[in-house]
Amino acid sequence: MSQPQSSERTLILVKPDGVARGLVGEIIGRIEAKGYRVADLKMMSADRALLTRHYGEHEGKPFFEPLVEFMSSGPIVAIIAEGNRVIEGFRSLAGATDPTVAAPGTIRGDLARDQGTKVQQNLVHGSDSPESAAREIALFFGS
Ligand code: IDP
Protein backbone atom coordinates (compact mmCIF):
# COMPACT_ATOMS: atom_id res chain seq x y z
CA MET A 1 0.00 0.00 0.00
CA SER A 2 1.21 3.50 -0.76
CA GLN A 3 2.06 5.87 2.07
CA PRO A 4 -0.66 8.44 2.81
CA GLN A 5 0.28 11.85 1.40
CA SER A 6 0.81 14.60 3.91
CA SER A 7 -2.27 16.74 4.22
CA GLU A 8 -2.48 20.39 3.19
CA ARG A 9 -4.42 23.37 4.56
CA THR A 10 -5.97 26.38 2.83
CA LEU A 11 -7.74 29.55 3.92
CA ILE A 12 -11.26 29.94 2.59
CA LEU A 13 -13.37 33.05 3.15
CA VAL A 14 -17.10 33.25 2.60
CA LYS A 15 -17.28 36.88 1.52
CA PRO A 16 -19.96 39.34 2.74
CA ASP A 17 -22.21 38.57 -0.25
CA GLY A 18 -22.20 34.87 0.67
CA VAL A 19 -23.07 35.54 4.30
CA ALA A 20 -25.74 38.13 3.40
CA ARG A 21 -27.37 35.75 0.93
CA GLY A 22 -27.46 32.87 3.41
CA LEU A 23 -25.06 30.69 1.42
CA VAL A 24 -22.67 29.72 4.25
CA GLY A 25 -24.20 26.27 4.64
CA GLU A 26 -24.28 25.64 0.88
CA ILE A 27 -20.61 26.60 0.54
CA ILE A 28 -19.42 24.57 3.53
CA GLY A 29 -21.55 21.70 2.23
CA ARG A 30 -19.68 21.73 -1.06
CA ILE A 31 -16.30 21.76 0.74
CA GLU A 32 -17.32 18.80 2.89
CA ALA A 33 -19.06 16.92 0.08
CA LYS A 34 -15.81 17.02 -1.89
CA GLY A 35 -14.19 15.28 1.09
CA TYR A 36 -12.21 18.11 2.66
CA ARG A 37 -12.28 18.59 6.41
CA VAL A 38 -13.23 21.84 8.11
CA ALA A 39 -10.39 22.19 10.60
CA ASP A 40 -11.39 25.58 12.00
CA LEU A 41 -14.10 28.17 11.34
CA LYS A 42 -15.27 31.55 12.61
CA MET A 43 -17.58 34.41 11.72
CA MET A 44 -15.84 37.76 11.95
CA SER A 45 -15.53 41.28 10.59
CA ALA A 46 -12.39 42.08 8.60
CA ASP A 47 -11.07 45.61 9.01
CA ARG A 48 -9.10 47.65 6.49
CA ALA A 49 -5.72 46.82 8.11
CA LEU A 50 -6.29 43.07 7.91
CA LEU A 51 -7.65 43.27 4.36
CA THR A 52 -4.77 45.42 3.17
CA ARG A 53 -2.36 42.75 4.39
CA HIS A 54 -4.49 39.93 3.01
CA TYR A 55 -4.84 41.54 -0.44
CA GLY A 56 -1.40 43.21 -0.47
CA GLU A 57 -0.60 41.81 -3.93
CA HIS A 58 -3.50 43.85 -5.35
CA GLU A 59 -2.65 47.22 -3.77
CA GLY A 60 -2.62 49.90 -6.47
CA LYS A 61 -4.94 48.03 -8.83
CA PRO A 62 -8.20 49.79 -9.80
CA PHE A 63 -10.35 47.25 -7.96
CA PHE A 64 -8.35 47.38 -4.72
CA GLU A 65 -10.35 50.11 -2.93
CA PRO A 66 -13.76 48.69 -3.95
CA LEU A 67 -12.48 45.26 -2.89
CA VAL A 68 -11.53 46.46 0.60
CA GLU A 69 -14.84 48.35 0.88
CA PHE A 70 -16.79 45.27 -0.15
CA MET A 71 -14.86 42.87 2.08
CA SER A 72 -15.38 45.11 5.13
CA SER A 73 -19.07 45.78 4.37
CA GLY A 74 -20.39 42.93 6.52
CA PRO A 75 -19.48 39.76 8.35
CA ILE A 76 -17.44 37.05 6.66
CA VAL A 77 -16.78 33.43 7.58
CA ALA A 78 -13.15 32.32 7.73
CA ILE A 79 -12.49 28.62 7.30
CA ILE A 80 -9.38 26.47 7.43
CA ALA A 81 -9.99 23.44 5.20
CA GLU A 82 -7.71 20.46 5.16
CA GLY A 83 -7.01 17.59 2.76
CA ASN A 84 -4.69 16.38 0.09
CA ARG A 85 -4.25 19.10 -2.57
CA VAL A 86 -7.00 21.19 -0.95
CA ILE A 87 -5.47 24.48 -2.19
CA GLU A 88 -5.84 23.48 -5.83
CA GLY A 89 -9.04 21.55 -5.11
CA PHE A 90 -10.87 24.45 -3.52
CA ARG A 91 -9.80 26.86 -6.31
CA SER A 92 -11.36 24.35 -8.66
CA LEU A 93 -14.58 24.16 -6.59
CA ALA A 94 -14.73 27.99 -6.48
CA GLY A 95 -14.39 28.53 -10.24
CA ALA A 96 -13.08 31.48 -12.20
CA THR A 97 -12.77 34.91 -10.53
CA ASP A 98 -15.40 36.49 -12.81
CA PRO A 99 -18.65 34.78 -11.82
CA THR A 100 -20.24 35.44 -15.21
CA VAL A 101 -17.75 33.13 -16.89
CA ALA A 102 -17.14 30.73 -13.98
CA ALA A 103 -18.18 27.25 -15.10
CA PRO A 104 -21.53 25.86 -14.03
CA GLY A 105 -20.92 23.33 -11.27
CA THR A 106 -18.59 25.69 -9.43
CA ILE A 107 -19.57 27.83 -6.44
CA ARG A 108 -19.15 31.06 -8.38
CA GLY A 109 -20.60 29.64 -11.60
CA ASP A 110 -23.73 28.30 -9.93
CA LEU A 111 -24.40 30.92 -7.30
CA ALA A 112 -22.92 34.30 -8.36
CA ARG A 113 -23.23 36.75 -11.23
CA ASP A 114 -22.04 40.21 -12.21
CA GLN A 115 -23.71 42.75 -9.94
CA GLY A 116 -22.56 45.75 -11.96
CA THR A 117 -20.25 46.96 -9.19
CA LYS A 118 -16.56 47.84 -9.46
CA VAL A 119 -15.62 44.62 -7.72
CA GLN A 120 -16.50 41.03 -8.48
CA GLN A 121 -18.86 39.86 -5.77
CA ASN A 122 -17.91 36.25 -6.17
CA LEU A 123 -18.80 34.69 -2.81
CA VAL A 124 -15.51 33.07 -1.82
CA HIS A 125 -11.78 33.47 -1.43
CA GLY A 126 -9.32 30.57 -1.54
CA SER A 127 -5.56 30.70 -1.08
CA ASP A 128 -3.66 30.25 -4.35
CA SER A 129 -0.41 28.56 -3.18
CA PRO A 130 1.11 26.89 -0.12
CA GLU A 131 2.94 30.16 0.68
CA SER A 132 -0.28 32.19 0.46
CA ALA A 133 -2.14 29.61 2.54
CA ALA A 134 0.42 29.73 5.36
CA ARG A 135 0.48 33.52 5.31
CA GLU A 136 -3.32 33.89 5.17
CA ILE A 137 -4.02 31.26 7.85
CA ALA A 138 -1.61 33.12 10.14
CA LEU A 139 -3.35 36.43 9.35
CA PHE A 140 -6.87 35.19 10.04
CA PHE A 141 -6.27 32.56 12.73
CA GLY A 142 -2.90 33.50 14.16
CA SER A 143 -1.48 30.02 13.77
P1 IDP B 1 -9.25 35.19 -6.90
O1 IDP B 1 -10.18 35.56 -5.75
O2 IDP B 1 -9.97 34.36 -7.91
O3 IDP B 1 -7.94 34.60 -6.42
P2 IDP B 1 -7.77 37.65 -7.44
O4 IDP B 1 -7.22 38.01 -8.77
O5 IDP B 1 -6.82 37.24 -6.36
O6 IDP B 1 -8.91 36.56 -7.67
O7 IDP B 1 -8.59 38.94 -6.96
C1 IDP B 1 -9.06 39.06 -5.63
C2 IDP B 1 -10.50 39.52 -5.66
O8 IDP B 1 -10.57 40.84 -6.20
C3 IDP B 1 -11.42 38.70 -6.56
O9 IDP B 1 -11.92 37.53 -5.94
C4 IDP B 1 -12.52 39.68 -6.88
O10 IDP B 1 -13.43 39.82 -5.79
C5 IDP B 1 -11.72 40.97 -7.01
N1 IDP B 1 -11.27 41.22 -8.40
C6 IDP B 1 -10.20 40.66 -9.03
N2 IDP B 1 -10.04 41.10 -10.27
C7 IDP B 1 -11.02 42.00 -10.46
C8 IDP B 1 -11.39 42.84 -11.57
O11 IDP B 1 -10.77 42.84 -12.63
N3 IDP B 1 -12.48 43.63 -11.40
C9 IDP B 1 -13.19 43.66 -10.25
N4 IDP B 1 -12.89 42.89 -9.16
C10 IDP B 1 -11.82 42.07 -9.28
Ligand code: MG
Ligand atom coordinates in the same frame (compact mmCIF):
# COMPACT_ATOMS: atom_id res chain seq x y z
MG1 MG C 1 -6.44 35.53 -5.30
